[in-house]
Amino acid sequence: MDDYELERARAWDDSIPDPPDAEAQNKFEWQDVDNSKKKKRGKQPVRPVQRAPNTPQPTDQPPRTSRPAPPAPVPWSGGDTNRPRWPQRAPPRATTRWRQQPKAQPVLRQRQRLQPRPLIDHAESEATLLWRDRKPPACTVRIPDYIVYSDRLHNPTPTYEKLAAEVGTFIYSEDFGSGNATLEFKIWGDPSKAAEAKRAVMTWIDINVKDQKAPGSSKFPRVVSLTPKLRERAERNWARSLKRNTFRQAPPSNMPFECIGSFHWPIDEFRPEETFGISLEALDPIRMDASCYVTFDRDRRAFQVYGKVSDVQSALSRLRKTFFQFCARQISPVRTYLHHSSAETFTHVYLEDFHLANSETPKKSPRGEGCLKDEKKLDSAQVQAKLNISRLRLTMSNALHHLHYLRAHLQLRLRLGMFYLESYQEPHGGMYAMSEYENMTSASQFRGTTSEELGGRYIEGRLLKLVQSWSAMISPQEAMVEDLSEVRPSYSVEFVFDEESKGDINLSMVWKESDLDESGKLQFTEPTKQWTRLDRFDGGVNKLIDTSLTDLSSGLAWQFDLTSVGPEDESKISVEYRSFPDRVRLDPSGVLLPLSQKAFVRYNPFARLKSVRQIVRYHYMIIGTDYTLQISNIQDRTINSDKTETVLEPRWSLEVFRVEWDTMFGKNHSLGIGTKADWDDDIEEWFQKDWGSENDGFQSLMEKLQEIEKRVRDAAAEEDEGSMD
Secondary structure (H helix, E strand, O other), X not given: OOOHHHHHHOOOOOOOOXXXXXXXXOOOOEEEOOOOOOOHHHOOOOOOOOOOOOOOOOOOOOOOOOOOOOOOOOOOOOOOOOOOOXXXXXXXXXXXXXXXXXXXXXXXXXXXXXXXXXXXXXXXXXXXXXXXXXXXXXXXXXXXXXXXXXXXXXXXXOHHHHHHHHOOOEEEOOOOOOOOOEEEXXXXXXXXXXXXXXXXXXXXXXXXXXXXXXXXXXXXXXXXOOOHHHHHHHHHHXXXXXXXXXXXXXXXXXXXXXXXXXXEOOOOOOOHHHHXXXXXXXXXXXXXXXXXXXXXXXXXXXXXXXXXXXXXXXXXXHHHHHHHHHHHOOXXXXXXXXXXXXXXXXXXXXXXEEOOOOOOOOEEEEEEEXXXXXXXXXXXXXXXXXXXXXXXXXXXXXXXXXXXXXXXXXXXXXXXXXXXXXXXXOOEOOEEEHHHHHHHHHOOOOEEEEOOOOOOHHHHHOHHHHHHOOOOOEEEOOOXXXXXXXXXXXXXXXXXXXXXXXXXXXXXXXXXXXXXXXOOOEEEOOOEEEEEEOOOOOOOOEEEEEEEEEOOOOOEEEEEEEEEEEEOOHHHOOHHHHOHHHHOEEOHHHHHOOOOOOOOEEOOOOOOEEEEEEEEEEEEEEOOOOEEEEEEEEEEEEEOOOOOEEEOOOEEEEEEEEHHHHHHHHHHHOOOOOOOOOOOOOHHHHOOOOOOOOOOHHHHHHHHHXXXXXXXXXXXHHHHHHHHO
C-alpha cells in the first residue's frame, strides 16, 4: 500500500516517482536515534494515526532469531586506520533476516478523515449564539450616550462588552440615532449571569457619572468628554459597526432578497463547525465586507449567500478563496534528501560520529568512500547530481504555487550545517553501497536532519574572522560601512511561554546598534517584537519543505527550509504575556561581551517560561546579488521547574536568504479570510539572476552556495591537518 505521506508529497514534487510494487516496499530495517536527551525545544513527538476501517491490526510476531554479526571493516593499509573500509566480499544476503513492517490489506482511497485546523482562535459563547439566532435577551440596561461614545472611541473593546464577557454573557445595542440621552443595551445569556453583568455595568456607570475618584474607579478606563468633532467621528464609527454586525446574525425569515447564491463545498468529509465555528463566525469578515448573510445547508452541502447581486458575487468569490485557504492548511511537508557532485564520485558510504551541542549521544553523519573508475557509471553519477539540482528547483517552484492562501508566518532560509541520520537502515559491514544508500534515503521511513549549528568547534570558533576575510565575495550590508570587520551585529532574543493546551507562545524581540551618544555610550534602537504560536503537537514550527543537499565528502549540507508558524494577534494574548516585553531590557555588560555565555537581556524571572534563546547576528551582502549572508551566534537556555536555568553551549550557524522573501511572505502573516497574498510565484522572481548576468538565477545561487561551502570545508580541513601533525 502506498505510503500516505509520500502520496501527499507528490502533489508538491512532480519529480517523485510513482509508488513501487508492494513487494518492493518495506524492505529496510530501521534504527531510530535516541533523542531522549535532546532539549525540549526540538522535540517532535509522533502524532497518533488512526487506522483505516478495513485495515487489520498487526498480529503477534514470533520471536526473532539474532542476526549474524556482520563482517568487521577492513582497515586501511596506510593513513587513517580509524576509517572503515568496505569488505572485499559482501555478506550473503540469504543469511540476513530483515524486519518487515506488518502488511495491511490494500484499501482503495480509504484514509483517516482529515482533522482540519480551525480558522477561529476561540469558540463563541452560548450567549453570543443566542444573539446570532435572534433569541430574546435576558435583560436590558441603559447607558448614557456620552459614556458609550467616549468608551468606544478610546478602547478597542468597549468596557461594557468586557464586563459582559467576563461573566459569560453578550451585550449589544441597536439603539443608534434615537436621540435619547441614554441608550438601551440588551444582554443575552443565562438570566442569573445576565443580572450579574447588568450590576457590573451599572457600577461602571455610577463611577463615571458620580465621581471619577470613587472607590473602584481604578478598575475601569477613564471616560473623557468628547469634542463635537470626536463625537461625530464616534457616531459614524458605531453606525458603520452596527450595519456590519447585522450580517453576523441569522437572516430574517420574512426578508426578501435580490439574489441568493450557492457555493458547494467540494470535500465530502467537511464539517463546517469544525473549521468555521458553530455559527460560521470565521466567515464574519466576508459577511460584513460584502453585506451578505451566509448560512450552510447541510442537506445540499452548500453555503447559501443572501443579498444584492454584486454583493453575493463578491461573497461567493471569497468563499471560493476560503476553500483554497482550507486546503492550504492541510498541506503535508515535503522531505527530500539529495546529494550533489564533489571533487570525487563515491562508490560507498559509511557513518561517522557527530556531536551536537544539545545532545550527549553522538549522531551518525554520512561520508563517501571509494572512487568510481568506470566512465559510464561516472558520467551517470554526475548526471544524477545535476538532476538533483533540477529536482530541488522544481520542488521549490511547486511549493510557491501552494502558499498564496496560507495564513501563517512563513520563512524561507538556506542553512549550511552537518547532515546526520535519525531513522535509517543499519549498514552491512559498516558500509552502504551508493545505490543502497540512495534507495534508503528515498524511502518514506528514512529521516535525516541538517544541524542548526555549522558543526565543529574549530570552524565555529573562527567563523566570524573567516567570514570577515571574504572581501572578494561579500560586502557590508550598510552603505556607510566599508570594512567587513566594522559590521555591527543585531541582538535578538526569543522567549517561549508555556501554554501547551493551545500551543506555546513565542515572543521574538530584536535590537540593533545605533550611534554613540555624547558620552560615548552605545545606543540601541527600540526593539521590534513579534508574537507567534508554536505547533501544539511538537512545540515547534511546521516545515513545509525540508530538503537537504549533502556533500558526502565532508557531511556538510545545504538545508532548504520553508517553515510556517501561526501568527498571534497581540490583543488576544493574555495580559500576563502581553505586558512581559515592557520589562525586557538589554544588559550593557552582556552586550559588550556578545560572544560569551553571559545573558545580554534582563527579564521577569517569574514568568511561565520554557526556554530563552539569545542570538547575535551579523549580516553581509553577497556581491553582485541581493542575497544576504547571515552568521549567528546562538545560545539556548532551558528553564527548569524550579526556575533554574540549564545553559547550553553557544554555537554558530550560517544562512543565506533574500530580504525580499520576508517582504513577500509578510503578506501571508495578516491574510484575511477569503483573500490571497498577491506576490509573484514565478521561480525566477524568487531566485533572480545576478546583476548584469543572463544565467539562470537558481543555478547561479547554487554555484555561490557551493563556493561558500568550499571555503568552510577548506577551513575545516586545516583542523584535520593540524590534528594529524
